[in-house]
Amino acid sequence: MSEARPKIITMPSRADRRRAKTVRATQAAIDSLPYNSGTWRIEGSMGLYIRCRAKTKSYLVQRKVNGRLVQRVLGTMTLAQARREAQKIWRDLKPAPPDGRVTLEAAWGQYLNEKNLAPKTQKLYREHLDRYLSDWKGRTLEDLGNSRADVRTRYHAIARHHGVATASSVYRTLRAVYRYAARVQTDLPPPPTVAVDIATPRPRDWALSDDELRSWWDAVERLRPMKRVMWLTLLLTGARAASVLYLRWNDVDLERGVIRFAVAKGGRSYSVAASRRLIDVLQRWKRQCPPTAEGWVFPSPVLEGQPITTVRDDKRGVVSAHHLRHTMRTRLAEAGATPDLARIALGHSLMADVSQRYITASLLVEATRPLMEAVAEAYARILSWEDKDLVGAE
Numbered sequence: 001m002s003e004a005r006p007k008i009i010t011m012p013s014r015a016d017r018r019r020a021k022t023v024r025a026t027q028a029a030i031d032s033l034p035y036n037s038g039t040w041r042i043e044g045s046m047g048l049y050i051r052c053r054a055k056t057k058s059y060l061v062q063r064k065v066n067g068r069l070v071q072r073v074l075g076t077m078t079l080a081q082a083r084r085e086a087q088k089i090w091r092d093l094k095p096a097p098p099d100g101r102v103t104l105e106a107a108w109g110q111y112l113n114e115k116n117l118a119p120k121t122q123k124l125y126r127e128h129l130d131r132y133l134s135d136w137k138g139r140t141l142e143d144l145g146n147s148r149a150d151v152r153t154r155y156h157a158i159a160r161h162h163g164v165a166t167a168s169s170v171y172r173t174l175r176a177v178y179r180y181a182a183r184v185q186t187d188l189p190p191p192p193t194v195a196v197d198i199a200t201p202r203p204r205d206w207a208l209s210d211d212e213l214r215s216w217w218d219a220v221e222r223l224r225p226m227k228r229v230m231w232l233t234l235l236l237t238g239a240r241a242a243s244v245l246y247l248r249w250n251d252v253d254l255e256r257g258v259i260r261f262a263v264a265k266g267g268r269s270y271s272v273a274a275s276r277r278l279i280d281v282l283q284r285w286k287r288q289c290p291p292t293a294e295g296w297v298f299p300s301p302v303l304e305g306q307p308i309t310t311v312r313d314d315k316r317g318v319v320s321a322h323h324l325r326h327t328m329r330t331r332l333a334e335a336g337a338t339p340d341l342a343r344i345a346l347g348h349s350l351m352a353d354v355s356q357r358y359i360t361a362s363l364l365v366e367a368t369r370p371l372m373e374a375v376a377e378a379y380a381r382i383l384s385w386e387d388k389d390l391v392g393a394e
Contacts, residue, residue, distance in 0.1 A: 145178070145192050206322065208324075236375075248262070250295055257274045258365060294306075
């Protein structure tokens with residue numbers, strides 16, 4: 001591929017950037033984008049876009065330099081290739097300071113580009129810099145390393161205005177970025193965050209009680225069938241929201257009662273043993289909403305060829321999906337799950353110690369089935385599901 005020339009284009013308005021369409025940074029999501037759908041921003045990849053024309057899909061990189069937007073077209077390639085090219089171009093488009101010292105903004109961008117972070121994590125870390133440390137972007141790491149008093153004062157200012165949890169999260173990111181840069185810049189001062197006692201966040205106590213589950217189910221029953229089935233899938237698997245949103249029918253084995261979540265935290269995939277009640281719900285849903293060409297279990301009623309994009313129904317009295325994940329972990333403990341089987345059922349990493357690294361999670365999916373069935377039956381008793389149509393009709 002010949003080297004593309006950068007070209008200067010007019011900077012889009014802030015309103016236009018807010019309205020930009022986004023797509024998840026997975027090859028499956030890219031492949032499912034319809035042709036002739038315009039330009040999409042790729043989540044978690046700084047400045048990387050894909051343009052869908054009538055018959056082609058091509059990548060491009062954009063970065064604002066000295067008040068103007070520089071664009072470089074990459075062409076047609078895989079997402080992995082495009083991300084590698086975009087990382088190089090993103091760094092090259094912004095020159096280093098004249099004295100060769102690295103600014104906080106440059107170090108932050110390098111950290112995000114080179115670390116294997118989930119799109120959601122990249123978005124959070126970028127917000128940490130843009131919202132809470134934006135006036136430090138041009139400061140060099142050396143300057144910050146020698147300014148411990150400034151660093152401590154900023155921590156307490158963020159804690160006072162935005163809460164201790166936010167301040168601690170921002171400073172853990174700052175510490176990680178600084179230490180990562182110091183592996184190469186070995187003459188940097190010690191991390192300035194040593195001047196701060198970064199608070200350890202308290203674990204969230206989010207599991208729902210029996211009464212809270214009943215209130216949750218009352219709200220879910222008022223939703224349309226697609227949302228109802230989606231929330232039931234979240235409840236009966238304990239999966240993260242994105243795992244369920246991007247679920248395809250070819251990852252649902254209704255005969256074996258196994259669901260594979262291709263989208264999971266850390267870029268991993270994992271399988272769960274689906275309870276008989278969940279399989280019955282999904283079978284009914286499949287008959288009611290036959291699969292489209294893209295195969296999404298929960299296709300968007302608005303964006304053709306795309307899955308639904310959100311599970312937020314809090315305005316209707318439905319708590320977040322992560323509450324259900326905490327609830328599943330609690331109910332698994334109630335059913336007698338060992339820590340290892342609970343991790344496998346929830347798709348958690350088995351990396352706590354050497355012994356756990358020897359476990360092959362895929363071979364123990366069936367060992368979790370009695371536990372998943374026990375939790376499903378506990379939910380059925382609490383929510384009085386017997387002889388109820390859980391799906392409903394359109």
